[in-house]
Amino acid sequence: MRLAELCERSGVSIATIKYYLREGLLPPGRRVSATQAEYDEEHLRRLRLVRALVQVGRVPVATAREVLAAVDDDSMDQLSRLGTAVAALPGAARVTEGDQATTEAAEHTAEELQTLLGWRVVPENPAHVSLVSSLAALLRLGYPxxxxxxxxxxRLAAELAAHEVALVEEFEAPTTQLEAAVALTVLYEPVLLSLRRLAQAEEASRRFDTGPA
Amino acid sequence: MRLAELCERSGVSIATIKYYLREGLLPPGRRVSATQAEYDEEHLRRLRLVRALVQVGRVPVATAREVLAAVDDDSMDQLSRLGTAVAALPGAARVTEGDQATTEAAEHTAEELQTLLGWRVVPENPAHVSLVSSLAALLRLGYPxxxxxxxxxxRLAAELAAHEVALVEEFEAPTTQLEAAVALTVLYEPVLLSLRRLAQAEEASRRFDTGPA
Structure with missing residues (x-):
């Protein structure tokens, strides 16, 4: 397809597509004349992933490039590519400060929790670092x-992950699975947080609502 | 307690406490001399909540003031105060653009989902708006x-909410419950997202790891 069709089918403007091409987030099309290039389904799929990362995930362009490089890195096996791609995504934790005693207590809690869940503890996993930092914030502020x-x-995260990995496995090709895994990690975060707030409102109204129906 | 002790027990610097006092995020202490004021446990608790909102939740000061005003508003019942406070928190969704057809399809999906879960559909709840916007992003990008x-x-959000509301009910006074509900809504978001990523890594390594143990 030509650039105009890629634009139409993806809903991404031509100017933005050209920007992604320049930044190396999208592989170049197959040149068919001095001024025209041809794009395929793979470009469309990649464009959607870039959009999910940059627009929904607010991932900086340099980070998106790093994530995509991991997805495309044939020198690694599927699992390492997935791990590297997801690890490059910005983490959930938004605080880093904190005294050493609190950080150590949070580290201990994070390890105990994962061991009880039967998970391997991988201290260098950015999600582990992020968990420790979030727990340190709770401890420092005196919350449960x-x-x-x-x-x-x-336990709920484990159930969710089983569902999510099964969802990703429905995609056929290994690279398509990786692309879907990265996109869904990013795109389902706001879905999950919104549903949590809605569920809280529902539960609170069941427990606290003492007024007339 | 004096300002110095409030600073020590909260881990918040005197300059920051003074800033929160000036901005009305913390009620003034009881004046004991021309230059000194006395603070109590309520100040300490409130200071922790402000810290959770501003530092972890990255809530703007004006928004934090709005959240706290709802927590303190005696003219409303407990449930309305909670709903108003949580509604004032920044939402999870980070995208608003999208064509009308996609937004309508997302709206339809959000309603069907909540109806199946047995939840009331409250279109003006910011979490509902946020859910619709997240689903619209998935639809627009062609993801499941x-x-x-x-x-x-x-279903998992509902289980989580039941656990969370029970946790909040352990706090005794109504205002303390509200403060805890708001703080835990904010503080547990990064915990949940980090655990999801760790669970995904664990699940993926169980399914995809074909190499030597």
Whole structure:
């Protein structure tokens, strides 16, 4: 397809597509004349992923390039490519400060929690670092942060992950699976957080609503 | 306690506490001399909540003021205060653009999902708006967004909410419960997202790891 059709089918403007091409987020089309190039389904799929990363995930362009490089890196096996791509995504934790004692206590809680869940503890996984930092914030502010209170979150995350990995496996080609895994990691975060707030409102109204129906 | 002790017990610097006092995020202490004021446990608790909002939740000061005003508004019942406070928090969705047909399809999916879950549909709830916007992004980019794929997320969110509301009910006074509900909504978001990524890594390594153990 030509650039105009790629634009139409993806809903991404020509100016933005050209920007992604220049930034190396999208591989160049197959040149058919001095001024025209031909794009295929792979470009369309990649364009959607770039859009998910940059627009929904607010991933900086340089980071998106890093994520895509991992997705495309044939020298690694599927699992390493996935791990590297997701690890390059910006993490959930938004705080880094904190005294050493609190960070150590948070580290201990994070390890105990993952061990109870039967997960391997990988301290260099950015999600682990992010978890420790979030738990340190809870501890520092004096809010509940016992392993027993965290376990339900971990168990539900495990159920969710089983569902999500199965969803990704429905995509056929290995690279398509990787692209979907990265996109869904980013795109389902706001879905999950919105549903949590809606569920809280529903649960709170069931428990606290004492007024007339 | 004096300002110095409030600073020590909260881990928040005197300059920051003074800033929060000036901005009305913290009620003034009881004046004991021309230059000194006395603070109590309520100040300490409120300071922790402000910290959770501003530092972890990255909530703008004006928004934090709005959240706290709802927490303190005696003219409303507990449920309305909670709903108003949480509604004032910044939402999860990060995209608003999108054509009308996609938005309508997303709206339809969001309603069907909540109806299946037995939740009331409240279109003006910011979390509903946020959910619709997230689903619209999935649809627009051509990623899976069927009600059947969303249901597990909704069911898990409901389980989580039941656990969370029970956790909040352990706090005694009504205002303390509200403060905890708001703080935990914000503070557990990064915990949940980090655990999801760790669970995904664990699940992916179980399914895809074909190399030597």
């Amino acid at each position: 942060c016992e392993v027993s209170q965290l376990l339900p979150y971990g | 967004c069927e009600v059947s794929q969303l249901l597990p997320y909704g």
